[in-house]
Amino acid sequence: MTVLTFVAAGIALLPLIAVLSYVLIQGAGRLGPAVFTELPPPPLVKGGGFGNAFIGTLLTVGIASLFSVPFGIMAAVYLSEFARETKIASVIDFLTNVLSGVPSIVIGVFAYGIVVLTTGTYSVLAGGVALAVLMLPTIVRTAAEAMESVSNDIRQASVGLGATDFQTVSRVVLPAAAPSIVTGVMLAVARAAGETAPLIFTALFSQFWINWSQNGLLQPTATLSVLVFNFAIVPYKNQQQLAWSGSLVLVAFVLITSVISRLVVRRKSR
């Protein structure tokens, strides 16, 4: 029996090692400054990169953060500071957890209905809205947890000096919880950067740079994750290699943020 559990742990780690090593081996070859500055190559043409997709990912995730970070942190302030242990907080907490379980493709359908159908075009903005909804539960949960772990003494000290709730939260609680909140936001950002399903029919895809002189954020854009998807299922070697390199960038981003967040949490608990 004991041997069986060791075997199970080995089986569980096998795919992790296999995925990481393959992404590293296949992806590292093409990686260089050029992949971040050039456009995707047509089939069978050497060179090229995923510059437009990289910028597209930064833009969609940036817009998503712009919506979800303030929204999430404010909601978390209510849950952890003003309504802790109340019925309403527990209901909202429950709904937030349920929201985090909604399949990302359904959230894509929502963003399609709310942005694409309204504006009449697939766009950076639609992708950003979809990712924002996906990021929200993570941000709320990590921010609320971070604030709840702030010692009550300093809140009482602040209130004792005559500070209002707003002053206490903005000058005392939030700064104290900031490192954990920032790592929570980074985890959400890393997640969102790798999300693909809700982007394939909101941000769609584009072979070109974003044309800033017209339409701005209301035009389709490539993103790294959708590029990986599109180029994984084509028969052309050069594009497949780019898919591996794109995966490597995404995975590296996820790994780095996970390790950093782990270190921050550990330093806090010491």
Next chain:
Amino acid sequence: MQGTDSQVAIQRQASVSSTVNVVFIRSTLVLAVGLGVLLFSIAALVAYQAGPAIGKFGLNFIFSTTWNPVENLYGAWPHIYGTLVSSAIALIIAVPIGIAVALFLSEDFLPSRVQQPLAFLIELLAAIPSVVYGLWAIFVLIPLMTPMGNWLYANLGWIPLFSTPPRGPGMYVAGVVLSIMILPIIAAISRDALISVSPDLRQAAVGLGATRWETIFKVMLPAASSGIVGGIMLALGRALGETMAATMVIGNSNNISSSLFAPGSTIASLLANQFAEAGGLQVSALMYAALILFGLTLLVNIFAELLVRRVRQV
């Protein structure tokens, strides 16, 4: 004179800061409630957009197997079937391994200095983007699994489950990829549940002369069962809705086959494949399919959340 001036200033400042304060508290309340409103508006919007298809096909949509954009006839059964079967395969593989991993990481087989990095590594599995799993599955897992499939087909082909020759993508590959993706959820939540079992129970069992494995099977697992089941349900919710990895390896066929090697489809892969090119009633039919998927995962997730919650409160 000066004294009253500064008093007025202080009063003004106080009233401004109290207004700021009230606005602040109210807006945090509004945004917190907004989280719940968001969930309901997702449901409402998807249901509203699905309206025309619901009106035209009614409940027949669920059991009909045609999907014909040319004649505007839609039914989702092959996709619902594929969603359920691929998730079932994933659970069959991931549940025993996940629980074993949870035991491995909660019992004292290893010093905690080794346990914690291992737990972290398994959590990393959950953080890798699903499109990367899909890419890996296309180029590594399928070539690896096809010979095994061929062997099963050649030797056990008379069993309906193995009755077609494997041609690369198929239901079984999707099931395996999904099992890799949900394993960390089962392992992490089961581990939490096992760790939160009161040490008194274990000591009592050991005191009665039970061996380690008797303690685990007769005391630890039953005591942690509601948390473990909750974790399995959360994993099921994830498997039902997982899109990219499944879309990339399931084969995307509208047919239902008893064979695991045959290509299939899931609701999520249907949406991923068709949404960008759909128009008119097809969009509405896809929204209807999304609504079914939403309802399915919602039920599973609410049940899971209630079970997991009970564990956390103990």
